[in-house]
Amino acid sequence: MTTVETRTDTVVGEGVDRVDAPLKVTGAAHYPNDFNYPGMVHAALVGSTIAAGRIRSIDASDAQSAPGVLTVITHLTAPQLERGPMTLLGPSPPAPMQDDRILHYGQHIAIVVADSPEQARHAASLVRVEYEPAEALLEIEDPRAEILENPWGLDTERGDVSAGFAAADAVVDERYTTPDNTNNPLGLFTTIASWHGDSVTIHDSTQWPHNVRTSIAQIFQIPESGVRVLAPFVGGGFGAGLRVWSHTILTALAAREVKHPVKLVLTRPQMFTSVGHRPNSVQQIKIGATRSGDLVALEHHSISSVAMEDDDYEPVAFGSAVSYTCPNVLTRDRQARLNIPCPGSMRAPAEGQGSFALESAIDEVAHAIGMDPLEFRLRNYAENHPVLGLPWSSKALRECYTLGADRFGWSRRNPEIGSMRDGRWIIGYGMAGVTYPYYQVPCQARASLRRDGSAYVTSAATDIGTGTYTVMTQLAAELLGLDLGRVRFDLGDSDMPYAPQAGGSGLTGALANAVHVACGNLVQEFLDIVRDDEDSPLRGATPETVTASDGRLHRTDAPDQGEAYTDILARHGLEELSADGRSVPPDAQKIGMATAGAFGAKFVEVRLDPQLGLLRVARVVSAIDGGRILNEKTAASQINGGTVGGISQAMFEATATDAGTGRIANATFGDYLMPVNADIPDMEVIFCGTPDRATKVGTKGVGEVGLVGIAAAIGNAVYHATGRRLRSLPFTIDQLF
Structure with missing residues (x-):
């Protein structure tokens, strides 16, 4: 070099x-939906209306004879396809329409190709399916669910946790839950496939063109050189575009079958069942501390959901092992196999869920020993990587705490619960210290x-x-x-x-x-x-x-x-x-440093109307160590966007699955709650620190860390205002009363 x-x-x-x-x-x-080819035709998908069982029969005759229809492909006519490859993010999802089994509601069971989108959608409604239903597993704590222990080998243990808790003056042992969230980028995911002999060009709403290329080549058993994937503009993803989903595979299959370019645009309800979601979690976290403010033991157990034949994995509890100096730590992650659509990454995967539990529990322990939550975090600050024992390649979290607190006005916080008021509004201050792991x-x-x-x-x-x-x-x-x-x-x-x-x-x-x-x-x-x-x-x-x-x-x-x-x-x-x-x-051992992701401190002011149960976020200050910032404007935009996502996670978002059918009950923008401009407060971003020493350019990513910790900071602020501890996302009116 x-x-x-x-x-x-x-x-x-x-x-x-x-x-x-x-x-x-x-x-x-030009986004994927903006491209057109001569002779291009259109596809629509048919989704399962049960969550578990088998297809007893599928009749596509009426659809096949509908105006403009070129073909209808089902599991009865689809060729055998290879499963996609192992990727940097884990195994590919299973290949679609390979047998008669139904593993989740909305599973793609047929694809219809017609001259126009309207004809394709109409014909898709004519496909008749008879099912042999089975009882679906839909609850994360269903005792019948298969439990995967330590799926990727990331559980941690150091010291003697039992002895640590025995030495603690205060112990917090609580359960936290987070729901499924759906990514919901504004642009509907689109795939266009056009074959030229044994080669194919694909326009796709993907966050990873090379993964689509490699996957399509393996699935269809053609050379990678015969696959070209184009995605100059995507239209948002938030992680939904990181895997090669079945609609992309089926579009390529349909285009090869009809020998025309084929365009498929998912509907908004299909976006809820076709391109992943943040999996829900149940977390039990136990923390022990001395009266002087020293963490002496931390135990974090998590169980999250995964689809029946998928291998997506998010180590929700793992972040607790490296966040603070603590001699006795145990983290365990498990997964429950359910009849749900395949989960996938959603902005700040794993940390988005895990930090809510950890940073809420840290706040609880600080209150239990009567210490300021900021002082408690500073006292247990990890100067070196707690697992590797190496110095961080960079870490300005202490500076984030100090500058963020000063800009926010944390010193004006009256620690007495419910003591800060403005007319009918009760005011609460809350904070969280956060990180997002290094990845390169x-x-x-x-x-x-x-x-x-x-x-x-x-x-x-x-x-x-x-x-x-x-x-x-x-x-x-x-x-x-x-x-x-x-x-x-x-x-x-x-x-x-x-x-x-x-x-x-x-x-x-x-x-x-x-x-x-x-x-x-x-x-x-x-x-x-x-x-x-x-x-x-x-x-x-x-x-x-x-x-x-x-x-x-x-x-x-x-x-x-x-x-x-x-x-x-x-x-x-x-x-x-x-x-x-x-x-x-960089290799941590070779450079003698633990590679550092982004760090940050989040400070939040909330206001509550106790008579109406209204909760409003009034201000957010984010102090971020993102290494070398290449563009302050776009980096701050990323933090602000993540902050909006964190507010949404805390107060609005929950993908509702009907317990009887597995149907997602709020799969539209009219029913799936997200914040609007009026819900978003004043936001301020401060960048701290210096270029990271691990690489020549010195950057650290800031796309995820903006969301991490916002939900916990809001919950901690609510506690400061009301004395009510909220441990289940999203925070709803019934929890506030």
Whole structure:
């Protein structure tokens, strides 16, 4: 890997506007649903109306003879398909329509293809199905459910928990529950598949084009080179686009069958059963502390739901093992197999559920010993990684606590319950300390510089609204010494260099480091060309001795000795030069540091009307250690968006499954509660800390940490206002009275 010094008038860190904003506001950004092909036809899905059992018979004759219908595919006519591959996020979901079994309500049991969307939907309603129902398992604590113990081997244990609790002066032992949540991006997920012989082009609402490519290749037993996946704009995902779902597979299957391009757009109710959801959880957490405020024991057990034949896993309790200094810790995660749609990642997976229990219980213990919740957290601050024993590659959580508390006005908090009022409103202050684990995997990028002085940088990533287009443009501009307007960054095409998923707060770090290497290698390519060039003032220069600025390279100790990229290309008869770059995740043992994810402190003010049971969030201050911030505007937007998601998790969202049928009863925007603008308070974001030491670029992801801890902070504020401890999400009026 080569490096290059960059100019000091950096464009990284500045809150520049999104480079893709003009395309979006003018309607020129093409999302999967915006693409069309000559001869394209349309598909609609038929979903099961029971949650468990078998298909006794399925009659598609009326649908097949309906106007405009090309084909109807069921398990009786579908070919045998391979299951998708093992991925970085675990096994792929099961292949669809392989037998007559029904494993959940809404399971795809037929796909209808017709000339128009309306004809396809009408014909889908004509498919007649007779079932042999079985009793469905729908409750997470149903004693009949199969329990998976420690599915991924992430349970932890250190010290002697029993002895720790025996030495404690105060022990809190409580049960916390979180419901299913559904991702609900605004854009309905869409797939278009178009075959050309044995090759297929797919437009898909995915957060991971290469995963779709690899999966489709394995499922249909064709070379990966025969699959191209396009997703330049996605329209939101929140984790729903991280897996290759059955509707994508069925669209490709239908297109191969009818020999036409096929478009399938999920309906909003189908989004609730087809593209994952945050699994519910039941958590028992027990914490012991001394009167002086030392944590002496922590035990966290969690059980969450998983589908019958799926392997999605979220270690809900695991975060408790690394959050605080505590000598005696035990965490256990289990899963219950239920007749539910396959769960999947939803913004801040695992930590979104686990932090609610942990940070609520930490608040309970602090109150039990009469200590300020902020002081209690600071007293048990983990300077080093509690499991690995290594220093963090960066950690500014203490600074987050201090600056966040100062900006919020935590010192004005009267610790007496219910003591703070404003007219009829009771005021409560609450807080939470949070982290989101470090995640980074290998990534590749390519950088090119052209004769006209412009740069073109590519990688097969996606931008789900997080600002990837913008921050990578900024980074490449800085590394190559170009104005922003001279750099174009493209993504969303599986033919581009490999990139991991936009998820887990890991893409920016992986991609930024790959772009850094690619741009450094590109500078090396230019220096290689002029190494023996007697006409070049850069003759014999190395990347360590030059600086890039103003579209040129010059010797760092002699700025007048340099030349423009365009002059080098022209003199050597080249139209452009290109270079590839690859990043790999740092190894904690090799670097002698524990790789650190983002940290943060959340401070919340709530107001309650005790007569009406109204709960309002009045203010939120988020102090975040996100490492090096590439764009303050887009990073703050991510934290604010996560905060909105946290408020929604705390006060609104719950996917309601009918206990008798397994049907999701609120699968529309009219019934599934989410906050509107009037529900969102003043939000402030403070960035703390310095660039992370584990990588050259120094970033840490901020996409998830904005949501983590908000629900707990709200619940802790409610307790401060009312003395009522809320341990079940979402917080409802009946809990407040």
